[in-house]
Amino acid sequence: MEQNKTGEKNSLIKVRHLTKYYGKRLAVDNISFDIGKGEIVGLLGPNAAGKSTTMRILTGFMMPTKGDTFIADCNMVSNSLEGRKHIGYMPESVPLYTDMTVRDYLDFFARLRGVPRDRARKRINEVVTLCSLEEYVDTVIGKLSRGYKQRVGLAQAIVHEPEVLILDEPTVGIDPIQVSQTRNLIKELGKEHTILLSTHILPEVTMTCNRVIIIHKGKIVAEDRMENLSAITKGSRRLRVEVKGPTDQIIRRLQRIDGVRKVSKEGNYLMVESPINIDPRGQITETIVKSGWTLLSIDSVEMSLEDIFLQLTTKEENPQ
Numbered sequence: 001m002e003q004n005k006t007g008e009k010n011s012l013i014k015v016r017h018l019t020k021y022y023g024k025r026l027a028v029d030n031i032s033f034d035i036g037k038g039e040i041v042g043l044l045g046p047n048a049a050g051k052s053t054t055m056r057i058l059t060g061f062m063m064p065t066k067g068d069t070f071i072a073d074c075n076m077v078s079n080s081l082e083g084r085k086h087i088g089y090m091p092e093s094v095p096l097y098t099d100m101t102v103r104d105y106l107d108f109f110a111r112l113r114g115v116p117r118d119r120a121r122k123r124i125n126e127v128v129t130l131c132s133l134e135e136y137v138d139t140v141i142g143k144l145s146r147g148y149k150q151r152v153g154l155a156q157a158i159v160h161e162p163e164v165l166i167l168d169e170p171t172v173g174i175d176p177i178q179v180s181q182t183r184n185l186i187k188e189l190g191k192e193h194t195i196l197l198s199t200h201i202l203p204e205v206t207m208t209c210n211r212v213i214i215i216h217k218g219k220i221v222a223e224d225r226m227e228n229l230s231a232i233t234k235g236s237r238r239l240r241v242e243v244k245g246p247t248d249q250i251i252r253r254l255q256r257i258d259g260v261r262k263v264s265k266e267g268n269y270l271m272v273e274s275p276i277n278i279d280p281r282g283q284i285t286e287t288i289v290k291s292g293w294t295l296l297s298i299d300s301v302e303m304s305l306e307d308i309f310l311q312l313t314t315k316e317e318n319p320q
């Protein structure tokens with residue numbers, strides 16, 4: 001039996017060996033993950049990573065080539081109608097009925113999803129306030145700016161109080177003040193909902209999510225709780241070396257040291273990578289001094305999340 005990585009017994013979202021080809025193009029390549037109740041998980045990846053494709057399949061709007069997805073134990077491949085009742089989905093481009101007012105649009109979706117009329121009226125006012133749409137509630141959607149249309153998309157996703165929210169790049173096109181409000185809103189919603197959101201911006205996950213799944217070229221390249229993410233690079237150590245002497249020659253010499261994986265130039269420094277279980281500092285010092293060069297400094301460097309993301313998504317093809 002597959003172990004749920006989150007440690008939760010009841011995953012609300014389950015993805016199993018999901019694969020999607022568009023013609024010959026492999027967009028999602030055999031990915032599996034679980035999201036437990038109450039988690040806010042970020043699906044992080046660069047453009048074309050397969051984020052939107054995964055979400056479209058997860059919400060039952062598209063069939064996978066292979067694999068299964070479950071929301072609240074409903075199989076979204078074979079029984080998406082049932083599963084959709086549990087989901088609020090904000091797609092990448094939200095289809096909005098441009099000649100409806102915001103209120104009519106939200107009312108339409110509330111009723112479509114079975115919210116009783118009395119409750120709908122109250123709930124629409126709630127989501128209008130939550131999404132800061134008060135000023136435009138009686139405006140037709142076609143006359144709204146892009147950012148406000150985005151907010152209507154979010155309001156639409158939560159109007160029926162679903163257990164699970166799937167938000168595809170929820171802050172794209174929104175101004176900085178609203179971005180921060182939207183992030184706070186997502187965190188607030190996270191208290192009552194299970195949320196999967198996609199983004200290609202790292203700060204978004206850092207600020208909003210408890211856990212991140214990093215995907216690149218259709219594959220999961222890393223998955224962990226935010227506070228553990230730096231452990232992903234536990235396998236490697238980085239040293240920043242400042243040395244006076246002929247750079248190219250120094251690089252060549254350092255590369256020959258046992259356990260040194262890579263030496264590269266960054267500004268005035270040389271960055272030396274090695275496996276975590278090897279500390280090449282002594283050897284580096286000795287090599288430099290013996291060669292008659294001047295060692296100015298040698299420091300261990302913490303990798304930032306940004307470094308980790310870049311390392312994971314720009315590493316060479318087919319590394320052994």
Ligand SMILES: Nc1ncnc2c1ncn2[C@@H]1O[C@H](COP(=O)(O)OP(=O)(O)OP(=O)(O)O)[C@@H](O)[C@H]1O
Pocket residue numbers: 022025026027045046047048049050051052053054092200
């Ligand atoms: N309808 C489609 N037909 C053909 N190929 C598609 C289609 N939708 C997506 N793709 C391809 O599938 C791959 C994954 O696309 P997807 O939209 O899932 O990426 P994404 O991670 O959401 O990217 P972005 O950050 O740009 O939104 C890309 O190579 C894309 O060109």
Ligand SMILES: [Mg+2]
Pocket residue numbers: 051052053092168
């Ligand atoms: Mg996308």
